[in-house]
Every structure is written in structure tokens, then in C-alpha cells.
Amino acid sequence: MGDDRARLNLKSLARHLDLSITTVSRALRNGPEVRKETIERVQKAAAELGYVRDVGGLTLRTGLSYSICVLMSAVPPDDIADTGSVGLLQGVHEVAQAAGYAVTAVPLAPGADPIEALKTIIDGRRADGLIFDHTLPMDPRVRFLLERDFPFVSFGRTELFTPHAWFDIDDEDATYRAVRHLLASGYRRICLINPPTEFMFSQYRQRGYRKALSEAGMEIDPRLMLDLDLTARKTRASVKDLMVQESPPDAFICVNDITSLGMMTGLRDIGLDPADFGFCASTTTRLIEYVEPTPVSFYFPLQEAGRRLTRLMLRRLEGETDITQLQELAVAEMHVPTRRR
Amino acid sequence: MGDDRARLNLKSLARHLDLSITTVSRALRNGPEVRKETIERVQKAAAELGYVRDVGGLTLRTGLSYSICVLMSAVPPDDIADTGSVGLLQGVHEVAQAAGYAVTAVPLAPGADPIEALKTIIDGRRADGLIFDHTLPMDPRVRFLLERDFPFVSFGRTELFTPHAWFDIDDEDATYRAVRHLLASGYRRICLINPPTEFMFSQYRQRGYRKALSEAGMEIDPRLMLDLDLTARKTRASVKDLMVQESPPDAFICVNDITSLGMMTGLRDIGLDPADFGFCASTTTRLIEYVEPTPVSFYFPLQEAGRRLTRLMLRRLEGETDITQLQELAVAEMHVPTRRR
DNA sequence: TTTCGGATCAATATCGATTCTGGCGAGTAT
DNA sequence: ATACTCGCCAGAATCGATATTGATCCGAAA
Numbered sequence: 051m052g053d054d055r056a057r058l059n060l061k062s063l064a065r066h067l068d069l070s071i072t073t074v075s076r077a078l079r080n081g082p083e084v085r086k087e088t089i090e091r092v093q094k095a096a097a098e099l100g101y102v103r104d105v106g107g108l109t110l111r112t113g114l115s116y117s118i119c120v121l122m123s124a125v126p127p128d129d130i131a132d133t134g135s136v137g138l139l140q141g142v143h144e145v146a147q148a149a150g151y152a153v154t155a156v157p158l159a160p161g162a163d164p165i166e167a168l169k170t171i172i173d174g175r176r177a178d179g180l181i182f183d184h185t186l187p188m189d190p191r192v193r194f195l196l197e198r199d200f201p202f203v204s205f206g207r208t209e210l211f212t213p214h215a216w217f218d219i220d221d222e223d224a225t226y227r228a229v230r231h232l233l234a235s236g237y238r239r240i241c242l243i244n245p246p247t248e249f250m251f252s253q254y255r256q257r258g259y260r261k262a263l264s265e266a267g268m269e270i271d272p273r274l275m276l277d278l279d280l281t282a283r284k285t286r287a288s289v290k291d292l293m294v295q296e297s298p299p300d301a302f303i304c305v306n307d308i309t310s311l312g313m314m315t316g317l318r319d320i321g322l323d324p325a326d327f328g329f330c331a332s333t334t335t336r337l338i339e340y341v342e343p344t345p346v347s348f349y350f351p352l353q354e355a356g357r358r359l360t361r362l363m364l365r366r367l368e369g370e371t372d373i374t375q376l377q378e379l380a381v382a383e384m385h386v387p388t389r390r391r
Numbered sequence: 392m393g394d395d396r397a398r399l400n401l402k403s404l405a406r407h408l409d410l411s412i413t414t415v416s417r418a419l420r421n422g423p424e425v426r427k428e429t430i431e432r433v434q435k436a437a438a439e440l441g442y443v444r445d446v447g448g449l450t451l452r453t454g455l456s457y458s459i460c461v462l463m464s465a466v467p468p469d470d471i472a473d474t475g476s477v478g479l480l481q482g483v484h485e486v487a488q489a490a491g492y493a494v495t496a497v498p499l500a501p502g503a504d505p506i507e508a509l510k511t512i513i514d515g516r517r518a519d520g521l522i523f524d525h526t527l528p529m530d531p532r533v534r535f536l537l538e539r540d541f542p543f544v545s546f547g548r549t550e551l552f553t554p555h556a557w558f559d560i561d562d563e564d565a566t567y568r569a570v571r572h573l574l575a576s577g578y579r580r581i582c583l584i585n586p587p588t589e590f591m592f593s594q595y596r597q598r599g600y601r602k603a604l605s606e607a608g609m610e611i612d613p614r615l616m617l618d619l620d621l622t623a624r625k626t627r628a629s630v631k632d633l634m635v636q637e638s639p640p641d642a643f644i645c646v647n648d649i650t651s652l653g654m655m656t657g658l659r660d661i662g663l664d665p666a667d668f669g670f671c672a673s674t675t676t677r678l679i680e681y682v683e684p685t686p687v688s689f690y691f692p693l694q695e696a697g698r699r700l701t702r703l704m705l706r707r708l709e710g711e712t713d714i715t716q717l718q719e720l721a722v723a724e725m726h727v728p729t730r731r732r
Numbered sequence: 733t734t735t736c737g738g739a740t741c742a743a744t745a746t747c748g749a750t751t752c753t754g755g756c757g758a759g760t761a762t
Numbered sequence: 763a764t765a766c767t768c769g770c771c772a773g774a775a776t777c778g779a780t781a782t783t784g785a786t787c788c789g790a791a792a
Contacts, residue, residue: 057748058514059747059748069771070771072751073772079750083769083771084770088770102511104450104451104514105447105456105516106456106749107747107748108447108749109749109777110448110450110451110749110777111748111750111776113447115447120496122480124481127692127694128692130676130677136463136476136498139496139498140465140498143496143497143498144500152495154458154494154495155494155495157494159481169441170443173443174446175445175447176458282677286681314681336471337652340655341656341682353468400778401778401779410742411742411743412742413741420780424741425740426739426741444778445779447778447779448747448777449778450747451748452778452780453747453779
């Protein structure tokens with residue numbers, strides 16, 4: 051019924067209301083040059099007819115696409131994905147949506163060049179801002195985006211001199227608290243299972259680890275500081291080598307939910323019971339509540355991280371120029387499992 | 392250096408090459424009206440200068456945005472996300488990227504109206520095609536998209552009369568095989584843990600369950616057919632009620648990785664050992680390889696599902712009109728865990 | 733020589749939204 | 763009465779890419 055009528059755009063809307071395109075455009079954005087009654091009339095008609103602004107026309111004219119792009123680090127096939135990534139996306143979407151922004155996701159395969167991806171997004175005007183994680187000290191993505199002066203918020207800090215917008219979880223603090231907790235529980239050979247040292251958050255974790263041990267007057271055994279990758283598979287395989295050492299660890303600190311699983315399974319593989327070890331983990335989901343034994347965890351949900359990242363992003367897009375106002379550090383919450391039996 | 396020169400677009404590229412905008416545009420798309428040497432010259436220059444087509448201009452003129460939108464069903468906060476969803480996105484991106492398409496993700500909050508989201512995407516010309524999961528028999532999204540004649544591929548079948556493009560995992564078959572496996576192992580009271588019956592795949596699972604039991608000449612106890620939701624929390628809580636029945640189950644079939652975890656933890660909560668029960672699960676990740684005891688699983692990776700969905704999508708966008716050619720059913724692969732000790 | 737047709741390229745209109753410039757009427761100061 | 767401001771609205775240019783139509787050149791056929 052009437053489906054062959056012209057598409058609903060500013061032109062047809064203006065004709066319908068007997069106004070000019072200009073006025074309708076301004077009225078929809080509450081422009082000060084339009085009378086209040088006219089604004090109401092226009093917005094009412096737009097809502098009734100279901101007018102949706104064409105993103106093509108908008109982008110062409112203004113250069114804005116009203117969408118935020120999330121660069122997600124993908125996982126090698128057949129390994130377990132980071133369980134929280136959808137949560138992150140969800141958090142981003144939640145805040146972005148409310149501000150009229152769409153969310154674009156680019157899962158970046160392990161080997162792919164991130165700069166190429168950035169160029170396509172920026173030059174093709176596919177997004178107004180970028181969010182990405184797993185920062186490096188001299189992160190090439192941050193450098194590139196700073197150079198291009200393109201809005202972004204990184205999930206993680208860098209060591210670059212130029213300040214930029216970031217949100218981060220305080221991994222140094224979480225690791226520090228984990229070590230202290232394990233020491234207080236009587237463990238003496240605490241193993242830190244970390245992602246590759248090139249990642250910033252890996253370095254912060256080492257810092258917290260060293261600080262807590264030094265404060266306790268203990269030696270640091272480099273053999274207890276592992277840098278693996280973020281997969282369950284690798285962690286699982288590495289545990290075996292770790293345990294045949296002269297003096298193996300009696301406790302573990304894992305970097306996330308998934309490596310915790312890998313570590314536990316690795317122990318079981320060689321006939322050991324994870325319950326006999328001290329165990330702390332940084333987590334972004336409640337997954338480890340469902341495994342036995344449940345470790346003490348330092349929890350910060352990725353969904354909330356997504357929300358915070360996006361709020362910073364929106365402030366940046368709204369013209370906040372004081373970059374130091376766009377840096378936020380969050381503390382993870384300690385969860386001690388209740389004994390089951 | 393020279394950063395203040397005009398943006399790189401067809402106009403500046405044409406001026407640089409001393410050709411018309413038209414010719415450059417056609418040459419970049421290998422148009423038949425352009426001489427081969429000219430095409431080469433244009434494409435070489437475009438690659439060297441790093442020309443990227445402006446998506447705004449493209450969308451405005453052609454109505455195409457060269458992006459595919461994935462509607463993801465989000466998870467209630469503080470529950471565990473479906474671990475595979477990023478894998479799905481990854482699979483979609485992999486295939487879409489290679490064909491020049493970007494991927495947009497819309498995580499849909501549990502209560503949100505999907506049709507509103509669809510309208511914004513379609514009317515705002517934000518995507519050329521849609522992918523979504525968790526179909527219902529009379530799925531309103533499918534109906535809406537069919538009515539609008541908008542390209543989509545659903546992850547899951549429907550019972551609608553009009554044929555449409557879909558990809559699905561054969562849940563009936565997986566459940567059938569699971570029941571037969573458990574029966575052969577000597578279990579007699581097999582519990583089917585399912586998502587709400589309104590989902591199509593839940594119904595297929597019930598069908599497979601009934602079929603296997605009937606063939607074995609066994610009664611069907613409706614108390615053993617649970618329809619919960621897809622969260623670990625709910626499953627965990629429901630196990631207790633289930634086990635205080637007069638004749639409780641001796642085996643479980645779970646719908647995915649996460650509900651498997653919930654079920655196992657629920658058993659432990661009331662002092663039971665999951666190892667004393669029969670246990671099969673449909674899975675889309677290798678997560679359950681890392682829990683003890685590892686169930687027999689029927690595995691189909693979501694990443695591959697994403698790839699297949701997108702291949703169907705691309706064929707649809709390239710003009711395939713025979714819809715029956717765009718329907719694909721995949722069989723899950725049975726994984727039997729190797730005994731550990 | 734003229735005409736025709738294919739090959740190759742160019743001029744121009746167009747998509748939808750924003751924005752710059754300007755018009756018009758009413759009210760006010762000079 | 764004239765000039766000026768202000769509130770409200772309209773006309774037309776513009777963004778970048780594509781499609782339609784038209785122009786030009788060259789060789790072959792009449």
C-alpha cells in the first residue's frame with residue numbers, strides 16, 4: 051500500500067510539511083533559527099512517518115559517519131576466544147547507541163597489519179572514532195592516529211610522550227594485591243603467568259609482582275615470571291615444563307579467565323590437583339565462578355570497560371581538548387569464592 | 392609535508408592523471424569502456440597514493456554501503472557471554488573483508504525491539520545485508536525483512552512459508568546422536584537442557600531427543616526436558632530442583648558450552664560429582680576441553696558458521712535469486728575426550 | 733570523399749543532508 | 763519617512779562517487 055511512493059527524505063518531508071528543506075533540517079536538530087512550534091511540528095511528523103537520516107548524505111556533507119569503530123584482537127582459530135569481547139562491544143554499543151552512534155567492529159586477525167586497517171577506516175570515512183585494546187609501549191596505532199589527529203581512545207596506556215585518551219584497568223594494583231594475598235596465605239613460590247612482555251599491561255603486572263615481593267623482602271626468581279600468549283592452549287602446554295623444575299611454583303597468578311583454565315587443565319594433565327595450589331586471576335567475566343577450584347579473582351567486567359571507553363570517546367568527539375581529562379584508571383574488584391562444602 | 396593539499400578523491404586523482412573523473416572512476420572498477428593501459432595506469436597511481444573510496448559518496452549515489460551488519464543477541468550483565476560470538480564476528484569479517492565489505496555489529500540488549508533496530512539500519516542505509524541468529528518459528532525479523540525485500544541470512548531456520556536464506560547447524564542430528572551415545576553407555580534417565588522452546592533450534596533438539604528415545608522403545612518423561620535460558624546462572628540454579636525429584640536424571644545433554652558449565656557447577660553446589668553422570672554437550676568453542684570432566688561434545692565452530700553465513704550473504708548480494716540455493720545445513724563433529732589418567 | 737561504427741574518454745545530472753547567503757516582514761530608532 | 767535590526771525561513775552551492783548522454787578520433791566500408 052503506497053509502497054511505490056518516494057523514499058522518505060528531507061525533500062519529501064519538507065514537501066509534506068510545506069516547508070523548505072533547510073528549515074526541516076534545522077528543525078530536526080533543534081536549530082535556533084527555527085520557531086519552537088515549527089520544530090515541534092516537524093519532529094512530530096518525522097517521528098510519525100518514521101524518518102531516518104540517510105547516513106550517506108550526512109557523511110558526504112559533514113564528514114561525520116556517526117559511528118564508532120572497535121578494533122578487536124582476534125584469536126587463532128580453534129582456540130578459545132576471550133570470553134569478554136562481546137561484553138566490551140555490548141558496553142560500547144550501549145553508550146554509543148544512546149548518543150546516536152552506530153558501532154562497527156573489525157576483528158583483526160593475529161598476523162594482519164593494523165595500520166592498513168586504520169587507513170581504510172579513516173580515509174574511507176567509515177568511523178568518527180576508534181577504540182582498540184592491547185596497547186604496546188610505543189604503540190604504532192597510537193602514533194599513527196596522533197599523527198593523523200584522528201579521535202581515538204585506547205584500552206591501555208602507552209609510554210609515548212604525547213598524551214592521548216585512554217582507559218585502563220590497574221593491572222599493577224591487581225597483581226600487587228594478588229601477590230600479597232597469596233603470601234599471606236603462606237605461599238612462597240608464586241608464578242606469574244603473563245602475556246608477552248611487549249604489551250603494556252604485561253609490564254604493569256610485572257611491576258606489581260616485583261613490588262609486592264620486594265616489600266616482603268623476597269627474592270625474585272625469573273623462572274617464575276612467564277610470558278606466554280593469551281591462549282588457553284599455550285598456557286596449558288607450558289605448565290608441564292614449569293612443574294618439572296627443581297623447585298616448582300606453589301601458586302599461580304593468571305592474567306585472565308582463559309589462561310586460568312589453561313593453567314588448571316595443564317596441572318591436571320600431569321596428575322596434579324589445582325586445589326593444592328594457590329591461585330589468583332584477573333578476570334573480566336564471571337567464568338571462573340563455574341570452575342573448580344574457583345580462584346580468588348580481581349574482576350573488572352569488560353562491559354563496563356566498554357562503557358567507560360565510549361564515554362571518553364564521546365567527550366572527545368564533543369570537542370574536549372584537554373586530553374588529560376580523557377584518561378581513566380579503574381581498580382579491579384577482589385572476589386573471594388565462598389567455600390562450597 | 393604537503394599535508395595541506397586537498398583530500399585524495401576522484402577529482403584530485405583525475406587531475407593528477409590528467410584524465411576525467413568519469414574515466415578514473417570506471418578504471419578503478421575495471422570498466423569495459425576504458426583501455427587496458429589506462430586502467431593499469433590509474434590503478435597503479437591509486438595504490439601508490441593510497442586512494443580509498445569515500446563511503447559517503449558511494450552510499451549516496453548507489454545506495455550501497457558495502458557493509459554487512461551482524462545482529463548479536465547480547466547477554467544480561469554479569470552473566471557469562473556466549474564465548475563464541477566473537478568467533479562468529481571473526482568468521483563474518485574474514486569473508487566480508489575479502490569481498491570489500493565492512494562489518495557492523497549491533498549487540499541487541501535482551502529487552503530491546505529488534506524491528507526498531509532493523510528500521511534504523513535499513514532506512515539509514517547503514518548496511519547492504521543483515522545476519523542474525525536465534526530464529527523463532529514465526530520470526531518477526533524474517534517477516535519484516537522479507538516484506539521489505541532486504542537481503543539477509545539467518546543463523547537458524549524458521550517455519551515461515553516464504554523461503555529465505557539461512558544457515559543452520561543440525562541440532563536435531565546432534566541431539567539424536569548424543570542420546571544414542573548415552574543410551575549405549577548405559578544411561579537411562581537422560582535430561583535435555585534446552586533454551587526456551589520458542590527458539591527453533593530448541594525445537595529441533597527436542598525432536599532429536601524424542602526420536603532417539605522412541606527408537607529405543609523408551610518412555611519420554613517431560614520432567615527431563617528442561618527449557619531454561621542460555622545463561623550459566625539459570626542452569627546452575629535449576630539443577631538443584633531437578634535432582635530432588637523422585638527419580639532424578641543420570642545423564643545430561645547441554646545446549647552449549649556455557650550451560651554445560653552451569654550444569655556442572657549446579658551439581659557441585661549440592662555435593663554431587665559431575666563425573667558420576669553421563670554428559671554430552673553441543674559446543675561452538677573448545678572451552679569444555681578445559682573443564683573436568685570433559686563431556687562428549689558435538690562441535691561446530693562459530694567462526695566457520697560466520698564464514699558460511701557470509702558466503703551465502705555475498706551470493707545473495709551478487710544477485711542469486713534462487714533462494715533454495717542459499718540454504719545450508721551443517722553437521723556437528725563428535726569429539727570424544729581422551730581419558731586423562 | 734563521405735558515412736558509419738566502435739573504442740575511448742568527457743561533461744553533466746544526481747543521490748540526501750548541511751550551510752552560506754540572502755529575502756521578507758515587523759518593530760524601532762533617527 | 764527612512765534606515766536598521768531581528769526573527770524566521772528559502773534558494774542554491776557543496777560534499778564524492780556513479781550513470782546517462784554526448785563528443786572525438788580512427789579506420790573501414792560505401
